[in-house]
Amino acid sequence: xxxxxxxxxxxxxxxxxxxxxxxxxxxxxxxxxxxxxxxxxxxxxxxxxxxxxxxxxxxxxxxxxxxxxxxxxxxxxxxxxxxxxxxxxxxxxxxxxxxxxxxxxxxxxxxxxxxxxxxxxxxxxxxxxxxxxxxxxxxxxxxxxxxxxxxxxxxxxxxxxxxxxxxxxxxxxxxxxxxxxxxxxxxxxxxxxxxxxxxxxxxxxxxxxxxxxxxxxxxxxxxxxxxxxxxxxxxxxxxxxxxxxxxxxxxxxxxxxxxxxxxxxxxxxxxxxxxxxxxxxxxxxxxxxxxxxxxxxxxxxxxxxxxxxxxxxxxxxxxxxxxxxxxxxxxxxxxxxxxxxxxxxxxxxxxxxxxxxxxxxxxxxxxxxxxxxxxxxxxxxxxxxxxxxxxxxxxxxxxxxxxxxxxxxxxxxxxxxxxxxxxxxxxxxxxxxxxxxxxxxxxxxxxxxxxxxxxxxxxxxxxxxxxxxxxxxxxxxxxxxxxxxxxxxxxxxxxxxxxxxxxxxxxxxxxxxxxxxxxxxxxxxxxxxxxxxxxxxx
Numbered sequence: 001x002x003x004x005x006x007x008x009x010x011x012x013x014x015x016x017x018x019x020x021x022x023x024x025x026x027x028x029x030x031x032x033x034x035x036x037x038x039x040x041x042x043x044x045x046x047x048x049x050x051x052x053x054x055x056x057x058x059x060x061x062x063x064x065x066x067x068x069x070x071x072x073x074x075x076x077x078x079x080x081x082x083x084x085x086x087x088x089x090x091x092x093x094x095x096x097x098x099x100x101x102x103x104x105x106x107x108x109x110x111x112x113x114x115x116x117x118x119x120x121x122x123x124x125x126x127x128x129x130x131x132x133x134x135x136x137x138x139x140x141x142x143x144x145x146x147x148x149x150x151x152x153x154x155x156x157x158x159x160x161x162x163x164x165x166x167x168x169x170x171x172x173x174x175x176x177x178x179x180x181x182x183x184x185x186x187x188x189x190x191x192x193x194x195x196x197x198x199x200x201x202x203x204x205x206x207x208x209x210x211x212x213x214x215x216x217x218x219x220x221x222x223x224x225x226x227x228x229x230x231x232x233x234x235x236x237x238x239x240x241x242x243x244x245x246x247x248x249x250x251x252x253x254x255x256x257x258x259x260x261x262x263x264x265x266x267x268x269x270x271x272x273x274x275x276x277x278x279x280x281x282x283x284x285x286x287x288x289x290x291x292x293x294x295x296x297x298x299x300x301x302x303x304x305x306x307x308x309x310x311x312x313x314x315x316x317x318x319x320x321x322x323x324x325x326x327x328x329x330x331x332x333x334x335x336x337x338x339x340x341x342x343x344x345x346x347x348x349x350x351x352x353x354x355x356x357x358x359x360x361x362x363x364x365x366x367x368x369x370x371x372x373x374x375x376x377x378x379x380x381x382x383x384x385x386x387x388x389x390x391x392x393x394x395x396x397x398x399x400x401x402x403x404x405x406x407x408x409x410x411x412x413x414x415x416x417x418x419x420x421x422x423x424x425x426x427x428x429x430x431x432x433x434x435x436x437x438x439x440x441x442x443x444x445x446x447x448x449x450x451x452x453x454x455x456x457x458x459x460x461x462x463x464x465x466x467x468x469x470x471x472x473x474x475x476x477x478x479x480x481x482x483x484x485x486x487x488x489x490x491x492x493x494x495x496x497x498x499x500x501x502x503x504x505x506x507x508x509x510x511x512x513x514x515x516x517x518x519x520x521x522x523x524x525x526x527x528x529x530x531x532x533x534x535x536x537x538x
Contacts, residue, residue: 002024002026002043008028008041008043008079008080008082008084009077009079009080009082009084010030010031011028011029011030011039011041011084011086012028012029012030012031013026013027013028013041014026014027014028014029014038015027017040018094018139023042023043023044023045023085024042024043024045025040025041025042025043026040026041026042026043027039027040027041027089028040028041028086032368034366034367034368035367035368037370038089038091039074039086039087039088039089040071040086040087040088040089040090041084041085041086042084042085042086042087043082043083043084044083055076058073058076058085060131061073061076061085061087062076062374063129063131063440064125064126064129064131064150065373065374065523065524066125066373066500066501066502066523066524066525067121067122067125067500067502067503067523067525068121068147068149068465068496068515068517068521068523068525068526069118069119069121069122069125069147069148069149069150070122070125070126070149070150070151070523071087071088071090071142071149071150071151072087072088072385072522072523072524073085073086073087074086074087074088074371075371087151088522088523090142090143090144090149090151091144091520092142092143092144092145092146093142093143094138094139094140094141094142094143095115095138095139095141095142095143095148095196096137096138096139097143098115098138098143099138099199099200103203104199104203104204105199105200105201105202105203106200106201109201109231109232109235109265110265112197112200112201113235113261113262113264113265114146115146115148115200116193116196116197116200116261117258117261117262118147118148119136119141119148119150119193119196120193120254120255120257120258120261121254121258122148122149122150123136123150123186123189123190123193123254124253124254124255124258124503124504124505125502125503125504126150126189127186127189127253127254127504128434128438128502128503128504129434129438129502130438132184132185132186132188132189133150133189133192134184134188134189135152135171135174135192136150136174136189136192136193136196137171137173137174137192137195137196138196138199140152141196144518144520144521145492145493145518145519145520145521146492146493146518147493147516147517147518147521172212172215172216173195173205173207173215174191174192174195174196175188175191175192175219176188176191176192176219176247177219177220177245178247180216180219180220183247185247186253186254187247187248187250188247189254190242190250190251190254190257191242191243191247191250193242193254193257194238194239194241194242194243194250195243197238197239197242197261198224198227198239198243201227201231201235201239202227202228202231204225206224206225206243207219207222207224207225208225220245224240224243227239232264234263234264235261235264235265237260237264238257238260238261238264241257241260242257255504255505262332262333265333305317305318306318306350306456307347309347309349309398309399309400309530309532311397311398311399311400312353312357312360312361312398313357314349314350314351314353314357314398314530315349315350315351316347316348316349316350316532317347317348317350317411317455317456317457318345318346318347318455319343319345319346319347319348319407319410319411319455320345321342321343321344321345322342322343322415323340323341323342323343323415324340324341324343324409324410324413324414324415324417325338325339325340325341325415325417326338326339326340326341326406326409326410326477326512327339327477327512328417328419328510328512331507331510331512331513332513332514333474334474334514335477335512335513335514336477337477337478338417339477339480339482340482341406341410341480341482341483341485342482342483342484343406343407343410343483343484344484344533346403346407346531346532346533346534347531347532347533347534348403348407348408348411348455348457348529348530348531349400349457349529349530349531350446350456350457350458351382351445351446351457351458351459351529352382352383352445352459352463352464352466352527352528352529353382353383353391353394353527353528353529353530354379354380354381354382354383354445355377355378355379355380355381355382355383356379356380357383358383358386358394359377359379361394361397361398364397365393365397367393370385370386370522371385372385373385373441373442373524374440374441374524375440375441375442378444380444380445381441381442381443381444381445382442382445382459382463382464382527383527383528384442384464384522384523384524384525384526384527385522385523385524385526386467386522386526386527386528387519387520387521387522388402388467388494388517388519388520388521389519389520390522391467391528394528394530395528395530398530399532400530400531400532401469401530401531401532401533402467402468402469402528402530402531403468403469403529403530403531404468404469404470404484404485404486404487405468405469405470405485405487405495405497405514406484406485407531408460408466408468408497408498409497409511409512411453411455411457411460412453412457412460412461412497412498412511413453413454413511413512414453414454414455415454416454418454418511419510419511419512420451420461420509420510420511421451421452421453421454421457421460421461421511422450422451422452422453422461426506426509427451429448429450430448430450430451430461431448431451431459431461431462431463431499431509432447432448432459432462432463432501433461433462433499433501433503433504433509434501434502434503434504435503435504435505435506435509436504439501439502441501442463442464442500442501442524443463443501445458445459445463446458446459448462459498460498460511461498461499461509461510461511462498462499462500462501462503462509463498463500463501463527464498464500464501464525464526464527465496465497465498465499465500465515465517465525465526465527466496466497466498466526466527466528466529467494467495467496467526467527467528468487468494468495468496468497469486469487469494470486470487470488470494470495471487471488471489471490471491471492471493471494471495472487472488472491472492472493472494472495472514472516473487473488473491476488492518493516493517493518493519494516494517494518494519495514495515495516495517496514496515496516496517496526497513497514497515498513499513500525500526501525502525503525
């Protein structure tokens with residue numbers, strides 16, 4: 001039995017965090033001469049230290065890594081005969097802890113929706129990789145700030161469609177009816193997500209039976225207990241569909257459930273008062289004219305010009321001063337409303353910062369590269385596993401800055417309000433993505449030349465999510481300055497832009513899409529690029 005301050009290989013145990021399906025989890029530190037890194041270290045139970053099963057868990061976890069809502073694995077190894085699995089440490093505890101701190105349920109409907117939307121985004125990523133978690137529950141979701149991150153893949157399976165197993169998999173209270181007969185598929189995870197959402201908005205389980213026999217009977221034959229009357233009808237519909245007995249009557253995908261949830265939340269929260277100038281359709285719903293139809297036409301931008309940052313050798317493209325249309329009225333609430341923004345001219349890196357450039361930064365500043373992603377460090381790949389703070393440190397060293405959200409969006413879409421850097425229609429051949437195809441890593445920067453933005457910037461869609469300088473505020477667009485906006489004055493999360501190699505939803509690659517992330521998060525799908533705010537010498 002291990003105790004605090006015991007050493008396992010390069011890791012020093014600090015305190016127990018809890019236990020998963022197959023082992024104890026410790027907070028541990030890897031103490032280097034320049035940097036101490038906190039990690040979560042899983043030690044399998046002595047009587048379950050089966051190398052084959054541990055290796056399977058590590059391989060599944062490695063395949064799952066690469067999304068902000070999935071906790072990334074760092075390594076699986078054996079030190080002096082002790083097998084361990086090491087992952088990033090999420091300091092916010094579990095979703096179960098969060099619920100208990102708030103009296104057993106989410107403090108608001110909005111917070112429940114925000115939390116579940118992140119979990120569903122992580123499930124989209126898993127399912128796109130052919131993985132099913134099989135044990136999704138509040139104690140298997142960790143929080144980095146307010147960002148949910150799915151973890152514990154000891155029960156997870158690699159599935160082609162449906163798996164048949166002789167053993168019950170998962171936690172009974174979150175187990176779907178079909179699991180009783182040994183059938184598991186992606187729909188099983190959607191059931192568990194529906195149970196979690198039910199708990200978050202009501203503070204109780206939909207099937208409260210304590211004994212296994214009555215619970216199995218209820219799962220098979222009974223309806224969930226009714227939700228409280230105070231819960232909005234649209235939110236009830238989402239939960240009801242997720243908890244259909246027939247798996248094929250549930251949502252088709254985690255992405256569809258996520259969009260339905262967001263739409264339900266918008267319908268609940270958006271109360272629009274019509275005046276005589278509003279248009280009203282046959283159902284009585286107010287239809288406001290899109291902002292784009294109220295704006296005068298915008299002239300095309302100039303051909304791109306380039307220069308090199310002498311500090312790190314990065315090629316940069318020039319984005320001239322002027323107005324552009326920021327945001328979109330047909331996207332998520334956080335992207336609304338469309339609004340005019342004026343920006344001074346600036347230089348932006350043509351591609352994300354590479355491993356080679358970051359390695360130079362580390363060498364000159366005495367820092368160390370973090371653990372390599374599953375595909376290893378390749379010099380012309382974009383750097384990943386870098387927190388917002390480390391990205392800022394790099395920018396300072398390079399005599400540059402992280403782009404504001406406005407700068408990033410203008411560099412990506414130009415001044416004609418295009419939804420993708422290359423134009424108006426989605427084309428998966430023009431960026432590094434997982435829409436309709438399963439990728440396992442980033443690509444060499446600049447590979448997809450046909451996906452260039454109007455100013456010649458590459459990889460503005462796909463490859464890696466990119467840190468921006470701004471704090472996040474969902475309604476910031478409603479009151480942001482019209483000239484050179486720099487984001488809210490404070491916050492808890494920063495904004496990521498651009499989509500990554502692992503995303504399978506077209507929406508994630510739009511120039512207006514905003515994803516929020518706690519600044520300390522590092523992951524195999526997160527990188528950055530820089531800007532230099534100087535006048536164009538030409």
